[in-house]
Amino acid sequence: MPEMIAVERALALVLEAARPLPPAEADLGEAEGRILLEEIRADRDQPAWDKALMDGYAVAAADVAAGQELAVGATIAAGADPASLAPLAPREAARIMTGAPLPPRADAVVPVEQSRAGAAPERVRLDGPVRPGDHLARRGDDVRAGATLLDAGDLLGAAEIGTLAACGRIHVKVGGIPHVSVLATGDELVPPEEVPEGGRLRNSNGPMLEALARRAGARVTSLGIARDDQKGLRRALEAGLDADALVLSGGVSMGLYDLVGRVLREAGAEILFERVAIRPGKPFTFARRGRTLVFGCPGNPVSSYVIFQVFVRPALRRLASHPRPEWTPIAGRLAAPVTQRPGRAGFVQVRARWHGGRLEADPVPTSGSADLASCARGNALAVLTPSVAEFPAGSEVPVILLDDHADR
Ligand code: AMP
Ligand code: MG
Numbered sequence: 001m002p003e004m005i006a007v008e009r010a011l012a013l014v015l016e017a018a019r020p021l022p023p024a025e026a027d028l029g030e031a032e033g034r035i036l037l038e039e040i041r042a043d044r045d046q047p048a049w050d051k052a053l054m055d056g057y058a059v060a061a062a063d064v065a066a067g068q069e070l071a072v073g074a075t076i077a078a079g080a081d082p083a084s085l086a087p088l089a090p091r092e093a094a095r096i097m098t099g100a101p102l103p104p105r106a107d108a109v110v111p112v113e114q115s116r117a118g119a120a121p122e123r124v125r126l127d128g129p130v131r132p133g134d135h136l137a138r139r140g141d142d143v144r145a146g147a148t149l150l151d152a153g154d155l156l157g158a159a160e161i162g163t164l165a166a167c168g169r170i171h172v173k174v175g176g177i178p179h180v181s182v183l184a185t186g187d188e189l190v191p192p193e194e195v196p197e198g199g200r201l202r203n204s205n206g207p208m209l210e211a212l213a214r215r216a217g218a219r220v221t222s223l224g225i226a227r228d229d230q231k232g233l234r235r236a237l238e239a240g241l242d243a244d245a246l247v248l249s250g251g252v253s254m255g256l257y258d259l260v261g262r263v264l265r266e267a268g269a270e271i272l273f274e275r276v277a278i279r280p281g282k283p284f285t286f287a288r289r290g291r292t293l294v295f296g297c298p299g300n301p302v303s304s305y306v307i308f309q310v311f312v313r314p315a316l317r318r319l320a321s322h323p324r325p326e327w328t329p330i331a332g333r334l335a336a337p338v339t340q341r342p343g344r345a346g347f348v349q350v351r352a353r354w355h356g357g358r359l360e361a362d363p364v365p366t367s368g369s370a371d372l373a374s375c376a377r378g379n380a381l382a383v384l385t386p387s388v389a390e391f392p393a394g395s396e397v398p399v400i401l402l403d404d405h406a407d408r
């Protein structure tokens with residue numbers, strides 16, 4: 001019987017085997033969700049000129065303090081060339097729009113809301129007090145040329161992409177996208193579009209694992225279903241062994257037709273472990289051949305789902321150069337009691353929500369390890385330490401907030 005190892009040890013072995021892929025170059029439009037692998041510095045001061053922060057009048061503050069009407073000279077729109085602007089004459093204001101460059105001698109902007117028409121056309125009366133620096137930004141106030149804006153290791157989200165655009169970085173160095181092949185195994189499986197007859201059932205794990213892999217940032221190839229015979233399984237499996245990771249479901253427990261381990265050995269893969277002290281999901285095989293990682297997930301759908309979340313997702317994130325590939329659990333409180341047989345770490349589907357400043361984790365009713373819909377009703381996993389059997393309501397437990405449920 002293969003040795004059963006602790007979750008932490010198994011995860012360490014998985015992450016050790018998962019080496020970041022070679023860096024890639026991405027265009028701005030395809031960079032979202034990837035990891036930046038270079039430092040980004042501002043190419044110029046932002047703003048690149050002194051600019052108005054309100055629609056109104058550019059003035060010399062001292063002119064307004066005198067309480068006089070000012071003559072309205074130029075009108076300056078955003079986009080005007082700062083070099084083309086004439087200095088304000090004494091007791092002159094320029095009509096100015098948000099984002100437009102200030103003319104020479106102007107040292108404040110008075111918002112249009114603080115202006116009234118003057119006694120004659122093209123004259124304006126401005127309400128004080130006005131201080132130098134009001135409603136304007138000086139060149140470089142936001143960012144100085146050469147300042148670091150983004151760091152290697154940053155995840156590229158919307159704000160980061162906008163930042164790259166603002167400094168003209170339309171190509172950036174990023175982590176690679178892992179290529180994942182997914183293969184379901186089992187004589188009993190039919191594709192989802194078929195009506196199962198006799199003792200058959202639909203392949204739900206394949207599409208689920210593919211969705212999870214895509215969600216974790218991978219490019220996915222579906223290898224469909226392999227039958228439980230050594231030759232067929234070997235052929236199907238070889239097709240997936242040129243990917244960065246091959247994710248299998250089924251065929252890893254103790255049954256007569258659980259051939260995945262045998263076929264992996266035959267294919268020259270190195271098996272790193274075959275049993276993990278986790279519930280659900282004890283029979284979980286992790287292997288590698290060359291640079292390809294192989295995850296033999298259990299056939300039970302809930303087990304497969306949990307094993308992917310706990311082990312495969314961190315591995316894929318590491319391949320993609322994520323600096324923190326593992327989940328970061330948050331302390332939560334169980335809303336109802338939970339019991340388990342001690343000996344393995346429990347990963348329990350819960351519905352987590354913030355309540356009075358605390359994360360409350362409500363266990364989701366489930367009919368067992370085939371009940372994928374119970375995972376759909378949950379949005380998080382509560383982690384139960386292996387040595388404890390009873391967790392009364394109110395117990396504090398680590399909770400993993402699953403990202404594909406964040407807004408449910
Ligand atoms: P196995 O690990 O192959 O013995 O499968 C364990 C259980 O999971 C059996 O009841 C299988 O029918 C079921 N199962 C295996 N693969 C799948 C799959 N791709 N989709 C849904 N159920 C599966
Ligand atoms: Mg099977």
